[in-house]
Amino acid sequence: MRRGTTGVRGASGAQQNWRGWREATHDALYGPAGFYRASEGPAGHFRTSVHASPQFAGAVARLLCRVDEALGRPASLDFVDMAAGRGELVAGVLAALPAGVAARTRAYAVEVAGRPEGLDHRIEWLAEPPGGGVTGLLFANEWLDNVPVDVAEVDSAGVARRVLVRDDGDERLGEPVDGAEAEWLARWWPLPGEEGLRAEIGLPRDAAWVSAVSALDAGLAVAADYAHTVGARPPFGTLTGFREGRETAPVPDGSCDITAHVALDACAAAHAARCAPECTPPGALLRLQRDALRALGVTGARPPLALASTDPAAYVRALAGASEAAELLAPGGLGDFVWLLQPVGPLDAAALLVDVPDHEEE
Structure with missing residues (x-):
């Protein structure tokens, strides 16, 4: 986790406040200049x-x-x-x-x-x-x-806390998860008290x-x-980003897709x-x-090889279709x-x- 301090000013001089991943992701994806409006x-x-x-x-x-x-x-x-x-x-x-x-x-x-x-x-x-x-x-x-979902992480005392993030992607731990979100974690993504374990709520x-x-x-x-299902949740969560065909760090500034399983x-x-x-x-x-x-x-x-001699164009089309299907099924x-x-x-x-x-x- 990249740590920071509250209220650090970015290069533009604007105040960058800490907030949960759910709010930050919503703005980054669906806000006026969000990723999905491009x-x-x-x-x-x-x-x-x-x-x-x-x-x-x-x-x-x-x-x-x-x-x-x-x-x-x-x-x-x-x-x-x-x-x-x-x-x-x-x-x-x-x-x-x-x-x-x-x-x-x-x-x-x-x-x-x-x-x-x-x-x-x-x-x-x-x-x-x-x-x-x-x-x-x-x-x-x-x-x-x-x-968008919030992220929880276990602290050094074994307590699941909400992860806060700035627009530049820096993170810190916030308040303990409670209420309905804590109940959801207990049922669907139980977090043992090991420091650093994460879950998406x-x-x-x-x-x-x-x-x-x-x-x-x-x-x-x-x-x-x-x-994923309840018996096989990933121990450190799945939050990630995608930009121009490549996986990247999830930065909630509107420049990349932010996704989690x-x-x-x-x-x-x-x-x-x-x-x-x-x-x-x-x-x-x-x-x-x-x-x-x-x-x-x-x-x-794959199409039968005999088709290559009787109808080469059809064979090429069928071969391309088999390749596409293989990607869907892989x-x-x-x-x-x-x-x-x-x-x-x-x-x-x-x-x-x-x-x-x-x-x-x-």
Whole structure:
């Protein structure tokens, strides 16, 4: 941890005050000059599954079709793309849908940045998720990892304290964590009394997920993200930054993305707790991305060599597609992302992903 003293003045002479990582990150990412309001968008700094291959959007389109079937083909089917970036996923999903399904689909892109030029006119651009009445699929690809959270660190006396940060990235320890945040840590990220151990307090992400899922009257909500479960939390947390394709120190000055892995098990439980006892939703599922995508038709299989002699152009295209699929499925990379599938209404999430082994929850 880089230490400093309260009230140090930066090069500009402005007072730099200490504050929690949640507040600092929110301003750095979503403030008037925040990272996510920049014109180049996230694709200019890091590569997501959406950018890796159009096969990802195709798989999500197939999932939407399965949800449509499970819901009995409603007259109006909704697709909500959370943290839509520049609309790449929602546009790709619309393009991949069968014509009949596309004609019934209302598409929403939820993003703090302004609507990009040239986006498909069928896509409604929103700053917040729809307030309700959604029937279909809500998909949040790498959204929750950018919902700002506070960080806790154990001090020399074994007490978990809030980590404070300045805009230049210097840190110091603040007050002890208490109240609802302390309760969250005790349940979801217990910190032994060893000095230096850290945790990201995921309570805001739980609330954000519950709020997003509440838009659904019936259907499926999916969060795809870097994730961990309660038995295998990283001992020093995961807070980091990304700038121009490289991982970097998380500095909350608007110059880089600031992200941390997600406690998706806590998010799933938060939605279930909100529903009880008025409703008894089917169980949420956690699936590794490579398993979910395979169940949705992304195989990564190489084309037969004989195709190279009968149709060389088709062989080259198929080979490129296999390479893209391999990136989406790769262990140690995008394939290790975890999908949280949270059904709403009479929907069995497991039936939507056939022959997929359970993601082992620690």
